[in-house]
Structures are given as C-alpha cells and as structure tokens.
Amino acid sequence: MRPPALSRAAAGASRLLTPRAAWTRPASTTSSSITTLTTTRRAQPNLQPTTASRARAYHASTHPPPPPPFSPTETAILSAAYTHVPTHGFSQTSLALGARSAGYLDISTNLLPDGVFSLIKYHLLTHRELLSSTPLPPTSTLSAKVEHLTFTRLLANAPVLPHLQSALAIMAQPSYIPTSLAELAVLADEILYLAGDVSVDPTWYTKRASLSAIYAASELFMTNDTSAGFRDTRAFLARRLGEAEELGGAVRSVGEWVGFNAKAGVNVLRSWGAPI
Amino acid sequence: MQGPPGSSKAPLSLQLQQDKQQPTIPVEQQYEAILGDLKYNKPNSAALIPVIVSPHANTMLRLAPTPSSRHALLLLCCCRSAVPATASTSNSAPTQTPITQSRRSLSSSAKTAGAAAAESQLRPLKPLTPSQRAFLSSALRVNQAGELAATLIYTAQTPPIVAREPHLSPLMRHMYDQEAGHLTTFNQLIAKHRVRPTALYPLWSVLATGLGWSTAVLGREAAMACTEAVETEIGGHYNAQIRQLLEMVAEWEADGYAVGSEFTDLIDTLRRIRDEELEHLDHAINHDAKKAQPYWLLTSAIRAGCRGAIWVSEKV
Numbered sequence: 001m002r003p004p005a006l007s008r009a010a011a012g013a014s015r016l017l018t019p020r021a022a023w024t025r026p027a028s029t030t031s032s033s034i035t036t037l038t039t040t041r042r043a044q045p046n047l048q049p050t051t052a053s054r055a056r057a058y059h060a061s062t063h064p065p066p067p068p069p070f071s072p073t074e075t076a077i078l079s080a081a082y083t084h085v086p087t088h089g090f091s092q093t094s095l096a097l098g099a100r101s102a103g104y105l106d107i108s109t110n111l112l113p114d115g116v117f118s119l120i121k122y123h124l125l126t127h128r129e130l131l132s133s134t135p136l137p138p139t140s141t142l143s144a145k146v147e148h149l150t151f152t153r154l155l156a157n158a159p160v161l162p163h164l165q166s167a168l169a170i171m172a173q174p175s176y177i178p179t180s181l182a183e184l185a186v187l188a189d190e191i192l193y194l195a196g197d198v199s200v201d202p203t204w205y206t207k208r209a210s211l212s213a214i215y216a217a218s219e220l221f222m223t224n225d226t227s228a229g230f231r232d233t234r235a236f237l238a239r240r241l242g243e244a245e246e247l248g249g250a251v252r253s254v255g256e257w258v259g260f261n262a263k264a265g266v267n268v269l270r271s272w273g274a275p276i
Numbered sequence: 277m278q279g280p281p282g283s284s285k286a287p288l289s290l291q292l293q294q295d296k297q298q299p300t301i302p303v304e305q306q307y308e309a310i311l312g313d314l315k316y317n318k319p320n321s322a323a324l325i326p327v328i329v330s331p332h333a334n335t336m337l338r339l340a341p342t343p344s345s346r347h348a349l350l351l352l353c354c355c356r357s358a359v360p361a362t363a364s365t366s367n368s369a370p371t372q373t374p375i376t377q378s379r380r381s382l383s384s385s386a387k388t389a390g391a392a393a394a395e396s397q398l399r400p401l402k403p404l405t406p407s408q409r410a411f412l413s414s415a416l417r418v419n420q421a422g423e424l425a426a427t428l429i430y431t432a433q434t435p436p437i438v439a440r441e442p443h444l445s446p447l448m449r450h451m452y453d454q455e456a457g458h459l460t461t462f463n464q465l466i467a468k469h470r471v472r473p474t475a476l477y478p479l480w481s482v483l484a485t486g487l488g489w490s491t492a493v494l495g496r497e498a499a500m501a502c503t504e505a506v507e508t509e510i511g512g513h514y515n516a517q518i519r520q521l522l523e524m525v526a527e528w529e530a531d532g533y534a535v536g537s538e539f540t541d542l543i544d545t546l547r548r549i550r551d552e553e554l555e556h557l558d559h560a561i562n563h564d565a566k567k568a569q570p571y572w573l574l575t576s577a578i579r580a581g582c583r584g585a586i587w588v589s590e591k592v
Contacts, residue, residue: 054406057413059470062536064403189470198467200420202477270435276493 056186070122074112076102078122081109085123089163090116090170117176120167124183127156128190136194145195147241150215151234153187154222158230164223188212206248214240399534408524413471414590415517419549420466421474421589422510423459425484429506430455432488433499441496447559451503454552461545474589483585487578498574500565505578507557513586514550518543 055066070078081098088094095109095116112118134152136145157164171180188211199207217240222233269276404412430452438445466473474480491502521543525535568574 054410056409057406057471058404058409058416059468060404060409060538061468062538063401066403066406066409193470200463200466200473202473202475204473205475270439276436276489 069125070118073104073108074118075122077104077108077111078119081119082122082126085119085163086159090119090123090160090167092116095119114176117170117173117179120170121179121183123160123167124187127153128183128187130156131190131194134194142195142197143241143245146191146211147238149191149194150211150218150241151237153191153215154218154233154237155230157219157222161223164219168220168223184212184216188215191215203248210244210248214244399532401536402528402531402533411520412469416462416466416469416471417474418513418586418589419517419546420459420462421477421480421585422513423455423462424477425480425585426455426506426510427452427459428481428484429488429502432485433492433502436489436492437496437499444496444563447563451556451559454556458549458552461549465542465545475592476588480585480589483581487581491574495568497564497568500560500563501568501571501574502578503560504557504565505575506582507553507560509579509582509586510553511550511557514546514553518546518550521546 055069068075077095077099079098080102081095083101084094084097088097092109092115095112096106099106099108109115114121131149131153134149136148140148160167170176185208188208191211192207197207214237218233218237221236222230225233227233266276430448434445434448434452438448465471487502488499491498521539525539525543528535
C-alpha cells in the first residue's frame with residue numbers, strides 16, 4: 001500500500017517528461033508543482049561525459065558526426081528558453097519560461113545538471129555550429145577569412161549583448177572554468193579549420209592560443225561597444241589580429257636566422273675538415 | 277539500421293567465432309615469417325600477415341622450415357586468397373587494390389547467397405565511438421611524430437656518413453625520400469581529420485637530430501644499428517595499429533554496417549608504410565648494423581627511447 005506522498009511523487013515524476021497536453025487531470029499547476037517539489041527527488045544529472053575532447057578527437061568525413069551533448073528533451077527546453085534570453089537574460093526565469101513554452105513543467109529545468117550554465121553552453125554551441133554555414137569569399141587570404149569568421153561569431157552575440165557580462169561571470173566560476181575554456185578552444189579550432197588552416201606543427205598551438213585570447217578580448221570589448229554595426233569592435237579585432245600576425249612573423253624570422261646561421265656554421269667547420 | 281537481416285547473421289558470426297578461436301601469433305614470429313625472404317615489391321605478401329599468417333602460421337612454419345620454402349608457401353597462400361570472390365560486395369572503394377580484394381574475399385566467402393543479395397543494398401556507416409575516435413587521433417599523432425623523427429634522423433645522419441663513405445649516398449637519399457613521403461602523408465591525414473599534432477614537436481625535433489648526429493659520428497655501423505632499432509619498434513607499432521583497425525572493420529562487417537573507403541584506404545596506407553619501414557630495417561641489417569660495437573647498448577637504449585616517445589606522443 002503506497003503512502004499518498006509517494007503516489008503523488010510517482011505521478012509527478014511521470015508528468016515531468018510528458019507534455020502538458022497529455023495530462024488527463026486538469027489540476028492547478030501551482031499546487032502540483034509544489035507537491036512535486038517537496039516529494040520528488042531531483043532527477044539524476046546527465047551522466048554523459050561532458051569533456052568534448054574525446055568526442056571531437058577525430059573528424060571522420062564520411063561517418064556520421066558524434067551525438068550532441070544535450071539530449072532531445074534538454075534541447076527542446078534550452079532552445080525554447082533561449083528565445084527568452086534577450087528579455088530575461090541567462091537566468092532561471094528564462095529556463096522556466098522556456099520549459100513552460102516547450103510544454104513541460106517549470107520544475108523540468110532540474111533535468112539540466114548545470115542549470116543556467118547549460119543555457120550558456122547551449123548559446124556557445126549553437127553559434128559555433130552555425131559558423132560552418134557562413135559564406136566565405138574563396139579568394140581571400142587566411143587572415144581575412146579568420147577575421148570574417150570571428151566577427152560573424154561576435155555579431156551572433158548581439159541579441160543577448162546586455163546579458164553577456166553576467167554570462168561571462170557565470171562562465172568564470174571555478175567549477176565551470178574547464179568547460180568554458182574547452183569551448184573557447186574548440187571555437188578557435190573551428191574558426192581556423194573553416195578558414196582553411198592546414199598547419200600541423202607547433203604553429204597549430206600558437207595560432208589557436210592567440211585566436212582564443214583575441215576572441216575573448218574582443219567579446220569583452222563588445223559588451224561595452226555602442227557604435228553602429230559594432231564597427232569599433234571590428235576595428236579592435238583587426239588591430240589585435242594584425243599584432244598577432246606581426247609577432248608571428250617576427251618570431252619566424254628570428255628562428256630562420258638562427259637556424260640558417262647554425263647550419264652554416266656547422267657546414268663551414270665540416271669544410272675545414274672537422275669530423276662532425 | 278540495427279543489423280543485418282536475420283538470415284545472414286548465423287553463418288557469419290559463427291565464422292568469426294571460429295576465427296577468434298585461432299591462436300594469435302606473436303609479433304616476433306610474424307616477423308620471422310616476413311623478414312626471411314619477402315620481396316619488397318610484392319606488397320600483398322607482407323600486407324596479408326594479419327589476415328593470412330594468424331590462421332596459417334603454425335602450419336606454415338611446420339611445413340616450411342627453410343626461408344625459401346616459406347616464401348613459396350606464402351606466395352601460394354597469397355595467390356589462393358587473392359582470387360576475388362564471386363559474390364563481391366558493392367560497398368566502399370571503387371578502386372579495389374589486391375589487398376582489399378583479398379581481405380574482402382576472406383570475409384565474404386563466409387556469407388551465404390542470401391546475404392550477398394542483401395549486401396547489394398546500401399548499408400549505412402556506423403558513427404564512431406569516442407574511444408575509437410581517441411584511438412584514431414592518438415594513432416595519427418604518434419605516426420606523424422615518428423615520421424618527423426625519422427626524417428630528422430636521416431637528415432642528421434647523412435652528412436657524416438656520406439663524407440666517410442660516399443657510396444652510401446644513394447641509399448641514404450632513398451630512405452630519406454621514403455620517410456619524407458610518409459611524413460607528407462601523415463601531415464595530410466592529420467589536417468584532413470582535424471587531429472591535434474603532438475605538443476612535444478620541438479622536443480622530438482631536437483632529440484631526433486641529436487640521435488641521428490651522434491650515431492653517425494660514432495660510425496656507419498652505429499648509424500645502421502640506430503636505424504635498425506628505430507625501424508623494429510616502428511614496424512611492431514604499425515602492426516598493432518593495423519590489427520586494431522582490422523578488428524574495428526571486422527566488427528562493423530559483423531554488425532552489418534558498411535565500411536567506407538576512409539578506413540580501407542587508411543589500412544592500405546598503413547600497410548604500405550609498414551612495408552617500407554621494414555625495407556629500411558633490412559637495408560640497415562645488410563649494411564652491417566649488427567657489427568656496431570656496443571650493439572646491445574645502442575639498440576636497447578634506442579628501442580626503449582622509441583617506446584617511451586610513442587607512449588608520450590599518444591597522450592600529449
């Protein structure tokens with residue numbers, strides 16, 4: 001004989017995952033939410049590995065891509081919640097409104113293991129994936145394509161710009177820093193790949209590190225940018241990318257000079273008969 | 277999407293079970309079979325080792341004690357297995373090399389006529405699991421690091437050796453050209469599959485140059501012993517990768533998925549490169565690698581260093 005609280009809990013739990021239209025009992029949402037809040041356990045966190053590194057380690061051009069990090073239910077709630085972000089910001093309010101408009105209970109947002117950070121991660125993921133459909137002029141140089149792609153990604157922040165600083169603050173929380181940095185690294189890798197970079201030596205690392213830093217700085221600059229069409233941000237981005245290219249060129253030149261002189265010195269010694 | 281039609285499953289899985297019960301031959305024995313007498317311009321014979329030698333090596337080594345008879349027997353196995361199956365599959369590579377033909381004939385010979393008819397439909401490609409992706413990315417990373425090191429070793433070894441023995445210049449040139457080709461291949465694969473290159477690239481560059489230069493200064497025999505040690509480790513390493521890739525492909529075929537040209541091409545490339553590395557190993561032995569004076573010290577130190585570098589490059 002199940003106690004009434006548990007049976008209500010069971011009913012509440014089953015209602016978490018069925019859309020409102022399927023309910024048979026026209027109960028008032030407030031009382032049932034409170035009941036389920038006090039009696040149901042919080043849904044187990046998503047046990048899928050959150051590190052994207054293993055899933056993105058090898059890009060198989062012909063095989064299907066790896067599964068997305070969010071389950072279909074989570075994606076439904078987050079995509080609905082994302083439409084409320086421009087007005088309510090990255091907050092529980094947006095999540096609750098989103099869950100409601102997707103047809104779930106407000107409490108369904110407990111499905112998301114990281115709460116508001118899941119919404120931020122959804123924002124980062126969606127805009128990164130949209131980059132692959134950005135049209136690029138085929139004749140431009142690598143640096144022009146990188147600037148174009150980076151600015152396109154920055155412009156995607158425009159609708160949620162008033163709330164971006166609070167999003168960055170949430171991303172900077174210690175438990176979320178590894179995921180945020182990983183997302184930044186993956187974004188830099190995606191931009192360089194789409195721009196056509198094929199370097200496979202240490203410049204792979206230096207290019208991605210510098211692009212990550214430049215993107216983060218430009219995003220922060222953009223949160224205070226009030227110019228038309230964000231042209232100040234574009235100018236900032238162009239200046240930083242130009243400096244990075246100059247620095248890279250200088251390091252390469254110094255390396256070439258040192259290498260040439262070392263090899264020439266060894267060859268001169270060999271021509272003098274040294275057994276080296 | 278969930279697997280082959282019921283009619284084809286029983287005989288194929290039974291065949292694979294029987295295959296799995298065959299004792300696996302250790303790498304050293306496989307090498308003995310390869311190195312004894314194979315001609316290098318017959319990629320079939322070396323390349324079929326993981327497929328042919330495992331079920332047949334015991335029989336082969338008993339029946340053919342001398343190298344030349346082993347060679348004859350291996351060629352016989354190759355000829356028999358290279359005959360294409362009548363129920364050939366329509367999936368994957370349009371250009372069927374003899375290697376892929378013979379491998380596919382080995383698996384398709386186990387299928388019934390009903391399965392052959394079902395196979396002519398297009399089967400989907402299975403998505404890769406995270407561990408498979410991690411394996412492929414670390415494999416390509418290590419291979420690129422290895423070829424980079426080999427290129428730099430030959431670059432550093434060539435001037436001291438050729439200054440003393442100019443007749444070795446064509447050989448050094450030939451080995452360097454092949455290694456440079458391997459490096460280009462892996463660079464292209466890494467860029468294509470968006471694999472992260474090894475972070476210790478500058479360290480391996482310095483160490484490889486130092487190793488090549490120091491062994492060349494010690495003498496021609498020491499340089500050849502260095503080549504022998506490196507190529508032995510690399511050959512075993514490539515064999516392990518090829519074996520793992522073949523297991524992946526066999527699993528897909530057992531579950532009824534298609535095998536794209538991406539993987540058949542990768543396996544063929546690795547086989548070709550493995551054969552060329554073993555060719556270098558033989559050249560080194562033919563040029564007095566075994567006569568290097570602290571032979572055991574040189575080879576064991578270099579082999580241990582290679583194993584350590586491979587282990588580190590897989591992770592970092």
